[in-house]
Amino acid sequence: INAEYMGDTVNDVRSVFFYTDEPEPHFSLDDLKEGNIIVFRDPNLHFFMDGQMGLRCEQADLVTISPNHNFQPARRLVYAAAEKDSGATWYQKKKWEEAVIRYDAAMRHCEGVPLEGASPEVVARRRELEMPIFLNIAAACLQQNKYDDTIKFCRKALEINPDLPKAHFRIAQSQTKLRQFEMAEESYLQAIKLAPADKLIIEGLRDLRAQMRERRQAEKKLWAGKFKSEPNPSLSPSTAKPPPKGKAKAAPTLGAGADAGAARSKVWGATVAGALAVLTVGVGLGMYAQRMTGALG
Numbered sequence: 582i583n584a585e586y587m588g589d590t591v592n593d594v595r596s597v598f599f600y601t602d603e604p605e606p607h608f609s610l611d612d613l614k615e616g617n618i619i620v621f622r623d624p625n626l627h628f629f630m631d632g633q634m635g636l637r638c639e640q641a642d643l644v645t646i647s648p649n650h651n652f653q654p655a656r657r658l659v660y661a662a663a664e665k666d667s668g669a670t671w672y673q674k675k676k677w678e679e680a681v682i683r684y685d686a687a688m689r690h691c692e693g694v695p696l697e698g699a700s701p702e703v704v705a706r707r708r709e710l711e712m713p714i715f716l717n718i719a720a721a722c723l724q725q726n727k728y729d730d731t732i733k734f735c736r737k738a739l740e741i742n743p744d745l746p747k748a749h750f751r752i753a754q755s756q757t758k759l760r761q762f763e764m765a766e767e768s769y770l771q772a773i774k775l776a777p778a779d780k781l782i783i784e785g786l787r788d789l790r791a792q793m794r795e796r797r798q799a800e801k802k803l804w805a806g807k808f809k810s811e812p813n814p815s816l817s818p819s820t821a822k823p824p825p826k827g828k829a830k831a832a833p834t835l836g837a838g839a840d841a842g843a844a845r846s847k848v849w850g851a852t853v854a855g856a857l858a859v860l861t862v863g864v865g866l867g868m869y870a871q872r873m874t875g876a877l878g
Contacts, residue, residue, distance in 0.1 A: 661690035
């Protein structure tokens with residue numbers, strides 16, 4: 582049994598008793614020092630026989646050391662691996678939010694290991710841990726319908742290794758849900774190129790293309806109905822009403838040259854009005870031309 586005095590966020594000091602002989606790799610008793618933050622999952626408040634009240638911890642995997650402190654790279658990588666494994670446990674239990682919390686802690690531990698000036702072994706170990714962490718946190722985000730986050734973490738994994746079929750596959754799944762069909766098809770093709778026998782990827786691409794066909798058919802019906810219900814006004818028959826039929830009114834006398842003017846009026850009227858009317862005099866010509874201008878203009 583190991584006991585420590587710890588203060589919570591409101592500065593209440595409590596006793597914490599660790600009933601575990603092997604806290605590693607989840608945490609180290611050496612890191613339980615002033616200034617560091619330790620997080621307990623599902624803490625148990627315990628009343629002891631001597632009257633003390635405190636926390637009783639019997640599972641090391643319920644304890645997390647906050648990444649926001651200075652640790653040696655080797656220690657950080659140990660914590661990152663432990664958090665990754667803990668995240669996988671929660672993922673298998675379908676506790677997506679808890680899995681994301683653990684994967685996020687693992688990711689931040691890895692990010693706390695500087696690449697510049699580090700030994701090749703440390704750099705390789707960080708990269709080795711980061712790739713599955715990014716893929717797994719993306720999978721947990723996908724289960725929660727957080728498609729943009731899924732794409733973001735998959736792209737982080739692809740920055741380390743661009744030939745990850747799982748990353749392309751999960752990007753394609755997310756893009757499909759976001760209805761980015763053309764982009765999703767490209768991602769599926771990239772995944773199939775890397776894993777041509779993967780049945781899940783092949784089935785996903787088949788389902789995507791079925792959705793794309795349905796969308797094209799729906800768009801085709803939509804536009805066909807639109808053209809049918811909205812005819813082109815320029816192609817519609819004229820709604821202009823012909824002048825009422827009746828006995829032609831006698832034309833007034835126009836004086837000299839009236840016969841020639843009347844003849845020209847008849848020719849013009851026959852050309853413009855066709856079967857609608859025949860104009861005979863200059864006065865009638867002016868009135869009809871005005872009417873026709875209003876109808877056709």
